[in-house]
Amino acid sequence: MSVCCNSEYHLFTLCTETKSHNVDCYWPNPLVESYIIRIHKHFFSNCTIEEVIWVDPPDDTLTILILIPVFLTLAMIALVVWCSKRSDLLA
Numbered sequence: 001m002s003v004c005c006n007s008e009y010h011l012f013t014l015c016t017e018t019k020s021h022n023v024d025c026y027w028p029n030p031l032v033e034s035y036i037i038r039i040h041k042h043f044f045s046n047c048t049i050e051e052v053i054w055v056d057p058p059d060d061t062l063t064i065l066i067l068i069p070v071f072l073t074l075a076m077i078a079l080v081v082w083c084s085k086r087s088d089l090l091a
Contacts, residue, residue, distance in 0.1 A: 012039065 016036060020027045056062065 012036070 013036065016032055017027050020029070020032050025032065057065070
């Protein structure tokens with residue numbers, strides 16, 4: 001949704017919530033909820049939804065994103081093995 005529609009809908013929701021509390025009506029309730037849905041369908045039906053198009057990263061970036069965790073895992077394994085051998089020498 002565009003920013004305008006989100007802002008207007010947010011203000012409308014806050015207004016209805018405030019008014020329902022003013023008349024000692026619990027929030028949310030089915031009557032107020034159906035009213036909000038009717039208002040939303042009537043006034044915000046023209047909001048365009050911008051669809052996000054997901055694209056794969058370039059091959060270089062993808063390779064780096066795959067190799068970094070692999071190398072970190074290998075480095076941690078090597079560090080654990082090295083530290084365990086080192087503790088045997090110190091004991």
